[in-house]
Each structure stands twice: as C-alpha cells, then as structure tokens.
Amino acid sequence: MSSKVRFSSLLRGSAIGLVAAFALASCSGPAGSDGAKTAAAKQVAAVAEPASSGAEPRLRLITRDQYLNTLAYVFGADVRPDVEFAPVERVDGLLRLGTSRAGVNDTQLELYQKTAQFVAAQVIEPTRRNFVITCKPANEKAADAACASQVLNRVGRLMFRRPLEKDKLAELVSHANSSADKLGDFYAGLAVAIEEVLMSPKAMLIAETAEPDPKNPGHMRLDGYSLASRLSYFLWDAAPDEALLKAAETGEIQTEKGRAKIVDMMIASPRLKDGLRAFFDDMYDFEKMTTLAKDALVYPAFTGLTAEDAREQTLRTVVDHLITKKGDYRDLYTTRTTFLSPPLAALYQLPTTKGWIEYQFPDSSPRAGVLTHISFLASHSHPGRSSPTLRGKALRELLLCQPVPRPPANVDFSALENPKSEHKTQRDRVNFHLENPVCAGCHRITDPIGLAMENFDGSGRYRTSERGATIDASGNLDGKQYTNVVGLAAALHDHPSLTSCLVKRVYAYGTGSQTTNDDAEMLKFLNARFEQAGYRVPDLLRTVALSKSFSEFKEAAPAAGEAKTASAVPATH
C-alpha cells in the first residue's frame, strides 16, 4: 500500500530518537548535587518574588465537581444531583486548563436546565427548605417579595460569586413573584427564580474581572471578587463562601495582610481536602477511571467497584499524607501507608476489611507509594494484560511533565512481527521495540521504567512470574539503577523533575493558564520555596496563592479613568 513505509526509509527521515531525547532533556530541569541545589534555593529565597509575569484573565467553564461542591455549600450537602458535564479538552496535562476554552452547546444547556430544575425542586422540599429559605412567606400560596428577595439575594450572590446588581435582583424577584402568583405557590415561584440563577452563565462560567492596581501603577490586577473566586476554586474547588465574599467586599482580600489571613484560613479549613483531591484527580488523569474495565476472564476480581475504590484509595492517601500528616510530597511515592476497602483487599491479596481502613504495607512488601497502587497500575495497562510502555509513559508525562512523542504513523510493523512463543514475559516482548532504532527512541524512555512494575499484572495484582518465567523488574530511571519497583519509587523520589513538575502543574492549575517561557523565573522561585519548605504541598499552595503573579494580569493598565474588565473588548450589545 502507498502508506506502507519501510524501516530503512523511516530511519533516514525520522528524528524520533532525537525528538525523544530532546523532550526528556527539555523537561527534566537542571539536575545537580543536593548541596548545590540547596545553595541555589537559599539564594533565590533570599530575594523577593521575581517581577510578575502575570496571568491571563479567564472565562472558565465550571466543572462538575466545582458545581457540586458549591451546591453543597449553598443548598446543603444532601442536594447532590446525579449529573455528568460534557468532557473538556486536556491541555498541558490538566483538564482544568481546558475549561478556559470549552464551549457550551444546546445539549449542555439542556443539561444545565434539567439539573437546575432538580436542584430547585430539592431546595424547596418541605424537609429541606429551612436550610436556604430562612424567612416565612406571609402566604404560602402567593408571592412574597420580601422573603423572595432575601433568599434570592443570598443564593444569587453565592452562585454568581459577587453581589447581585439591584436590577438583577429585582428581575429575579419579579420572576419569583409572577411565577408564585401563576402557580399559586410561593415556594414553586421561588424555585423558578432559583433555576434562573443556576442556569445563568454568571453561575456556570467563571468570569474574571480586572481593575487597576493602585500599588502597581500601570498594571492591572484581579478585582476582589475575581481574586476570591480564583483562590476558592484553587484551594477548595468550589465557589467562594460568605467569608471570602465579605473580604472581597471590604477590600481586605486586596491587602497583603488580609490576603495572607484569608489564604491561611483556607489552607487550615477542612475544605482544602476537596481542593487537593480535585487537583490530584486531574493531574493523575483519574477521569479515565470512570470507564476503566478489565477482561473478566483474565481479571475476574477487578470490577467497576474496584476501579472506583482504587481511585479513592489514592486520593485518600494523598490527603492523609499531604494534609493530615503534612508529609514531604516526594514521600508520596515511597510511603507504605495507605487505605483499603473490601474490593481492594481482594486484589491486594489481603484479608478483607470492614469498610475503609488505614493500612501499612510491611517493609518486606513490594508495595511502596502511588506507583504501586492499583489506580496507577491498572489504569495504565491493557484490559487483558500489563503494559510497561503505558506505565512508563504515564510516569514520564503525569509525574515528571516529560511528554513522550507520539509513535510514527507509518511504521511497517511486520518487522516487529509478533511475540514469539519463547517470549514469555513482557520484557522479552518489549525488547523487540528496543532492537529497532525507530521504536527504540521512544521506548527507551518508557519501557525500562514500566518494566520495573511488571511484578504487577494488568489489574495491579502482585505476581513473581509470567507464563512460568521469573519476572525481572530491574531497570533504571535516567541513570539511577534499581532491581525492583521499590527501587524505582526511590529513584523517582529523588528525581528533580518530580517536584518541579508538581510546581508547574500547581501554578498552571491555580492561575488557569498554561505556563510559558515567561514563567520560568516564577517557576524557579516557586521551586526554591518548595524545597525550602521541605516539599510540603500546603506551603506550595500558600506561596502560589499569595504570589503577585497569581493575581496580576499580563496586560498593561488602561488610561486613567477608563474602566476595564476581563479582556477589555468594547461592549457590542
């Protein structure tokens, strides 16, 4: 066929090996002795945050979890619709960045309306209504403007993340009143107005607004309400609460002291765990766990519940290690402490548990850190077998921010013709890749890492042999040799890109912007601070949240007296 390309021609025309090498080199960051790194960190920490490169103003589509977390705060934890929003594009390793591009079409609007209808109906249920509706209408069968106004003012403020304009509140109350009169029911009328709030783009899209920065003439910053939202979605994965909105209203959030107080309060709050879970769920690409399935003949113990619990296990471990125990981020990849549920216990070949329990793998166990969790092992495998390539690729891309080049399209695979019968293990099979220079370029990046996880099958269950042959799980990660996955975990722990990747992801996640070369100094500063803080993630979150770059805009301020918001394009309506 015309598209069939022979190896020889590919070798002549392909630079895949070079591309791969470049991708690694460009993402690994400077590696040096610990002493040198510490000295560099001290030097950076001694100076102030670099001049802000600023972030872009964003119009972000709210995610499902942000929506649900916000509903729980505004309407009560039991108001939780069973809803899935449309998937968004993953940009630079994060779905969160895709929310700044995602559109909303007819189908999504229909979903928003149906969800709003469900939520409003729940809110006015007699058993629930006291949570939100704190006033009593004079007559339950008719409109009551005063009571409707009280409720809608609060709901609108929380859902729009800023006070309602008088005209908007009046319009909502008017709708509530006219609906109540027509339906002969105050609560039903109120529900219609609540639906309107929930369907509004001011609720479903997070619009950031700018104002001139009085402390930095000629520059723009997020206005107080936008800053409250950015902080809240970053740290809590929810809309700002009353306290944050109050701080925006009084201007406290724009003062150095006030902002620090607020950020410290947010980091100390139990709601931080929602924010951290959301971040790691995104960074670990756990969205795929919702559709993860295994061949029931090959892995009968792996069910849909296993996948769900595997995701939960890792997120519980993350929260416990990083927030509860205030642990070093790097230790997340070596810790033997985790959590187990009954379906997971079966796969981990442990006695069954009653519900979720904390569990410590013994020192002799091959399980150490997130790499040995079923979530990682099973989600980066095929339905019926493990995959050193997928596991190695995931480690590179998700944890070290090192993109692995796509395979060339027109390779003639006939030369790789197939696992022969004498190839019993995955190592035997993937060595085929390494024998071929075109494939080897990328597979050398991924396979030696993935092979260290071969003691776990495609469902994450431990094994020592494959088809009767003992598994060799040795390898190396960018020069560090190991003999098994525990050694890989230790090598990963010490890899300089492990922490710099997290810093990059956290900063992009918080600001909603993909990092660029302009952010290099800022990232260097954040890396140094992170190291100085003993790689404590809450400290990193605090540094990012308090940085000028978090709240300043890239663009210059408009001429004096000119009001400017968001992207500052003149109104067309």
Place this chain on the structure above:
Amino acid sequence: MYDFNRRRVLRGMLGGGAVTVGLPLLNAYLNGNGDAMADGRPMPVRFGTWYWALGIAKAAFVPNKFGAGYDMKPEMEALKPVQQHFNVLTNYTAFRDNAPNLCHFSGWVISRTGTAPMTGGNIPGETVDVTIANQIGRTTRYKMLTASADGNARDTFSYDNPTTPNASEVSGLKFYSRLFGPDFQDPNAPTFTPSPKVMVRKSAISGVLDDVKDLEKSVGADDKARLDQYFTGLRHLEKQFDQQLTKPEPIAACKKPGNLKEDTKVGSDVTIIASRHKIITDLMVMAVACDQTRVFNMSYGGNSATKAGFEKPSHTATHEEPWDTALDYQPTCSWFTRRAMENWAYYVKSFAEFKEGAGSLLDNCFIMANSDHGLARIHALDGMALFTAGRAGGKVKSGLHIDGGATATTRLGYTAMRIMGLDVPSWGTKSNLTSKEIGEILA
C-alpha cells in the same frame, strides 16, 4: 379531533392570563398517518452517522465486483441480510497534505470536517452532522442526538466547533430518561395538559439571556463566541419549552418504549459493546420515529474492544498480531472488524424494519458511516471504506458497491450535505476539497 388545538391551548393556559407564546412552525409536525407532514409535504429526510474504529482488511472486506449484486467477503458477511439497504464505498482517501498522520485521528477528522488536523486533539471545525443539523435540526426537540456504544462520553465524532464536542450518551437509562422521561410528549396521547410550570420556566429564560449579554460586554472575541454559543443554546431551550406547551400532532409510528430495567453494563468486551449498541440503537430509532430529532450520531467505537480471553484489545492487536500471509490479513483483527459489521448490520436493520407510512424509517433517512483508517495496522489513510444506508426519501439508490478511485473521503460528507438540501458549492480544504458528489448512488 382533539380536546385542544394549539390556539385554544394558548388562549386557555394559565387561567386566560396575558401570555405570549411563540408558535412552533407547522412543518415540524407530521400528519395523522405518519406518512407525510401536516401540511401535506413529503416526510422529512433525516440524517445519521455511524462510526467504527480500525478500518478494514482489504482482502477480507473489499468485494471483487462492483455495482449491484456484488460478492461479500468475510468481514461483510454479517451485512448480507441488509445488503439491499446500504451502499459500500471502497478505495477512498483522507488526504493529509502537509499535515502529520495523527494515528486514529486524522482519518475520521478529515472525513467528518473536510480538513486535516495539524495536531492531536485539534478539531479544525464543525463536523458535517452539525452543519446539517444547523440546517434541518432546528424545528425538533433536539437539534441532534449523539451516542456511543463504547461506554465513554469522550467517544464522540461530532463537534460544534474545535472546543465543543457533542458528548456521547453512553448510559441507556439516562438516554431513555432524556428522550422518554417526564418531559416527553407522547404525540399519540389521548389528552394534552400543558404545564403552567413550563410556561413560567420559559419566561425566566429571558433573564438568563440578559445575563449573557451583560457578560459579553467584558470579554474578548474568543470568549464572546463562547457566550454567543451559550445564547444560542438558551434560544433552543426556549423552543423546547414552546414545544412542551403545544399539543403535538399524532405520529402513527411513534410508540414510547417501556421503561428500561437496568443500565448498560460497563466493560469493553465486544459482547458488552454490542449489548450497549443494541439498547442505544433501539432508543435512537424510536427517537427519530417520534420526530424528536432529525440528525443522529452513533458510534460503535471498538478501538479498545476486547475478546474474552484474548489479552490484547483490538487496537493493540492491529499492531502486534502477525500478518497471516495465506489469508493476507490479521485474523483476530479481522474478527474484531466482523463484530463491528454485525453491529452496523443491526443498525441498518433497525431502521429498515421500522415501518413509517408505506415504507420504512430507513427510506426517509440518509446515514453515512466511516472509520479512522483503511488498514489500521499501518495507520493507512488510503484504501478507506465508507457506507451509506437509506434512500433519503427516494434521492439515493442502495445495494451498490462503488469504487472511489482513491478520491477523497470528503466526497461522502459533501454528498450528504447536498442530499440534505444544503446549497454548498464545495466542501473541504486542500486535497480534500471537493465539489463532486458520489454520483453513482444518486437516484
């Protein structure tokens, strides 16, 4: 004939209060026999798509003969019972010109958008189903419906624009609820009671529209386009409310399916995918028959389909299964393609056996089907196979095998647009630009 006519309903609603309701277009309704529109015009032609992954193996798929009465190779064997209802088009090419060959992506993107993508995940523009839906889908409850048997909402081949995929329905229960849940208006119900709640809900949308306009004052051009899209969605919602307030004309063929007892199973085994495909197809057929939509997308998927006890999913098999030189294809990969074709056969049969007026629902449909590659093993963008099904109200012949002569796959999308009444002189870009219909299938 009925307790209410539309104007009586509107006059009588809400105790005779002063209300304004936009009247849906008369041509949205079918006559009582279901064989023509209420105003006597012929039944509408509906447009559908179907997708399967990983292409075909030429030796096992491409018939030796052309035209009518062609022979069927093993990969097409399951299609024998419905041979008269579809056309198979072979030897087509998705031209990438100077764009890279993005595996399992370029092929379908070119076929559905007319343009080769430059990077993975980059959809150059709206897909052909959206273009057609914007023309013919505005009078029905849903502009279009999109579903996948693959079990993943991301498995979609329909995009409003580069950043707005039409997420797939993957749950039978949720799809049922959306189509035939409490908001479904049975056109054949003996009584009709308009809901006062819907009326007040509709009036509340005006406030949301104002919010869109307010936000648009403070955003840049890209975000304004996103808000315009939001605005359009709200308008469509208003129209849905209008329809709920109006007694629908009866449609003889429309019968609300019974409640689903359990949801579609999670899993990638071909039997599970087939089970999901069947459930969702059955719902889709009835949705079309009940005139809930006139544009419908279905994906069988199959890229990650598994065979019980076989360790590799179908995609991995295309790269790692040995080439059987005697057969001239990869046997297990071909096995997967045959399963895909069984599902295509079910899809065609479901529309073909559904009575509508004097003929079948399929007689009034035009369905196009495509894949991502020709031979998936080498990610070939030539030697691609396409299908059409249905007679499009008499505009299309079926039962034929056509040789594309290595011309562009975009000819199928262009043909679809022309059949569906779009006045477009050409479609596609660079080598995929075409103004040539697949004339052999036109009646």
